[in-house]
Amino acid sequence: MAASEAATSAQASVDKLVAAARAVRERAVADFSGFKVGAALETTDGQIITGCNIENASYGLTVCAERVAIFKAISEGHRAFTRIVVVANTESPTPPCGACRQILWEFGGDIEVILANTTAVTARLQMKDLLPLPFDRRLL
Ligand code: THU
DSSP states (O other), X not given: OOHHHHHHHHHHHHHHHHHXXXXXXXXXXXXXXXXXXXXXXXXXXXXXXXXEOBOOTTSTTOBOHHHHHHHHHHHTTOOOEEEEEEEESOSSOOOOOXXXXXXXXXXXXXXXXXXXXXXXXXXEEEHHHHSSSOOOGGGO
16 A cells, blocks of 8 residues: 555544544433544454433432543453544543543553544644653553
């Protein structure tokens, strides 16, 4: 495959992932904050696993979109990932919270994190930059 073809196909898979995160965001249960988030995780074999934030009356038992996506993926047998897209309806990027960074690092390693809103991609980062000096199994 020529370099330009590879770039076009990489862009197509990012576009698909962004579309999946935007679509699942509509299913968010954000009755308390009103802040809907969608996440779409890509496996190394090109499958897409999605998640949305799920709030509840306890508030504290809320689960973010990113963790819903990764826990769904793990429970379905996926163990290797390339990137995750996180979508919120904000102008500035909505990065994963601290708890999600830990889980994304432990199960995804240095994957790419693409932040987007309902109309545009707003940032592209690597997990190693979002979670420098991580605690993980290498230290146990
Ligand atoms: N939230 C996510 O789902 N992912 C993020 O990256 C940031 C925050 C959710 C948690 C809560 O339901 C709402 O957004 C407001 O914090």
